[in-house]
Amino acid sequence: MTGARALLIASTLALAGCSLAPKTVLPAPPVPQSWPVGDAYLLQSEAALPILSYKSVFTDPRLQALTEQALSGNRDLRTAYANVAAARAQVRVTRSGQFPEIGVTAGAGYSDGGGNGAGNGGGNSGGSGDFSLRGGVTAFELDLFGRLANATEADRNRALATEAASRTVRLALIAGLAEAWAAYGADRDLLKIAEDTAANARESVRLTQARLDGGVAPRTDLRQAEQILATAEDSIAQQRTALAQDENLIRLLVGGDVDRALLPASLTEVTPSVVALPAGVSSEILLRRPDVIEAEYDLRAANADIGVARARLFPSISLTGLLGFASNALSSLFDSGSFSWSAGGDATATIFDAGGRRAGVAVSEAQRDATLAGYEGAIQTAFREVADALAVQGTISERVRAAAANSEAAADTATLTDARYKGGVDSFLASLDAQRSLYTARRSEIATQLLLVQTRIALFRALGGDSSAGSQPAP
Numbered sequence: 001m002t003g004a005r006a007l008l009i010a011s012t013l014a015l016a017g018c019s020l021a022p023k024t025v026l027p028a029p030p031v032p033q034s035w036p037v038g039d040a041y042l043l044q045s046e047a048a049l050p051i052l053s054y055k056s057v058f059t060d061p062r063l064q065a066l067t068e069q070a071l072s073g074n075r076d077l078r079t080a081y082a083n084v085a086a087a088r089a090q091v092r093v094t095r096s097g098q099f100p101e102i103g104v105t106a107g108a109g110y111s112d113g114g115g116n117g118a119g120n121g122g123g124n125s126g127g128s129g130d131f132s133l134r135g136g137v138t139a140f141e142l143d144l145f146g147r148l149a150n151a152t153e154a155d156r157n158r159a160l161a162t163e164a165a166s167r168t169v170r171l172a173l174i175a176g177l178a179e180a181w182a183a184y185g186a187d188r189d190l191l192k193i194a195e196d197t198a199a200n201a202r203e204s205v206r207l208t209q210a211r212l213d214g215g216v217a218p219r220t221d222l223r224q225a226e227q228i229l230a231t232a233e234d235s236i237a238q239q240r241t242a243l244a245q246d247e248n249l250i251r252l253l254v255g256g257d258v259d260r261a262l263l264p265a266s267l268t269e270v271t272p273s274v275v276a277l278p279a280g281v282s283s284e285i286l287l288r289r290p291d292v293i294e295a296e297y298d299l300r301a302a303n304a305d306i307g308v309a310r311a312r313l314f315p316s317i318s319l320t321g322l323l324g325f326a327s328n329a330l331s332s333l334f335d336s337g338s339f340s341w342s343a344g345g346d347a348t349a350t351i352f353d354a355g356g357r358r359a360g361v362a363v364s365e366a367q368r369d370a371t372l373a374g375y376e377g378a379i380q381t382a383f384r385e386v387a388d389a390l391a392v393q394g395t396i397s398e399r400v401r402a403a404a405a406n407s408e409a410a411a412d413t414a415t416l417t418d419a420r421y422k423g424g425v426d427s428f429l430a431s432l433d434a435q436r437s438l439y440t441a442r443r444s445e446i447a448t449q450l451l452l453v454q455t456r457i458a459l460f461r462a463l464g465g466d467s468s469a470g471s472q473p474a475p
Contacts, residue, residue, distance in 0.1 A: 057460050071173070074173055077169055204431075277460060292379055292382055295375040305364045308364070309363070417433075
């Protein structure tokens with residue numbers, strides 16, 4: 001009996017390690033091994049991308065201070081971290097099913113025979129008491145086919161996917177705050193341009209009114225000058241609204257009040273403080289993007305779900321065992337004669353379910369295939385986002401140079417045209433057109449400079465390069 005029992009135990013332990021889940025094999029990344037090259041792309045060496053912190057990319061201490069405030073106060077990030085904590089707790093809940101559940105019960109009772117025993121010479125019948133204390137395994141399922149183990153593995157991978165999702169939220173918060181900070185600086189510059197244009201328009205209205213009063217200029221010149229002034233004043237109002245909205249966005253991202261001393265005075269303060277990232281790296285760097293990591297853990301969880309569904313095709317075996325003491329007197333509850341024990345087991349198997357369990361396996365496999373496609377799609381989307389950012393980064397310096405040259409030429413043209421108008425060589429309409437061209441050129445230059453900054457931020461976000469994004473420990 002001893003040998004047979006040992007063999008039974010060894011067989012049970014061997015089967016307990018069985019898993020019916022398919023092995024997760026990650027497909028090769030469905031993107032080229034290197035970034036596209038050509039006129040629109042930077043051609044650099046295939047050096048390994050350094051592990052970056054946002055502090056090495058956004059070097060301005062004011063932006064860093066706002067970022068630290070946002071990482072502790074942003075409500076979306078708090079929600080993401082709370083979801084991570086819940087997912088980790090769910091892993092412990094599911095894992096507890098792999099272990100025996102041990103319970104203890106205690107009972108006491110007393111019964112009185114009743115009556116005064118008049119027919120028995122006045123004797124009294126005595127009462128009796130019952131006491132018991134039992135403990136043991138109340139429920140334990142032998143995980144012969146890995147159903148519980150695979151369920152735990154599935155929840156664990158979902159918890160890791162949730163943690164990666166929180167890193168995506170964190171990365172998006174850092175990049176979004178940097179974009180809002182840069183937009184504030186650009187809107188400050190645009191407000192300055194509108195104010196300068198309005199000041200020049202007021203002077204032009206004053207001079208044209210004097211020329212009209214002197215009979216030198218027609219009334220149409222005055223009305224055209226007034227149009228330029230009205231347009232500039234409208235731009236001032238729009239830019240003041242934009243600045244207020246920029247502050248509101250920064251306040252929302254930070255999760256509290258913002259010290260205005262931490263905001264940039266112009267875009268020229270922003271551009272040098274946003275460092276350009278190296279671009280010539282293998283496309284496999286995308287595999288450490290938080291959203292790609294999330295998709296990978298979802299794929300692993302889907303494979304574990306297949307193991308759970310397959311295990312349901314086999315019988316379920318549960319064991320119970322109790323040991324304890326029972327006595328009719330509390331003082332003798334723990335005497336050797338009061339000890340008792342019992343053990344038992346149950347096996348359940350479904351004979352006919354109209355194919356429901358096999359259909360459950362098919363559902364899990366189809367969901368795995370969909371998750372696999374989602375994983376590959378996440379990599380392809382990440383590749384496209386980085387390639388788009390590199391395409392802009394490869395040509396943006398030329399655009400910035402051209403915009404600056406255009407503004408310089410427009411400013412010189414406006415000065416010369418105004419002098420020719422005052423000298424009676426050119427018409428007032430030519431002077432107005434030169435002023436409009438200068439206004440448009442200066443705004444276009446600011447927009448191009450802002451695009452330069454936004455491209456650097458977009459590349460930081462697309463590569464998923466914040467080394468501290470994984471600050472939450474993995475479950």
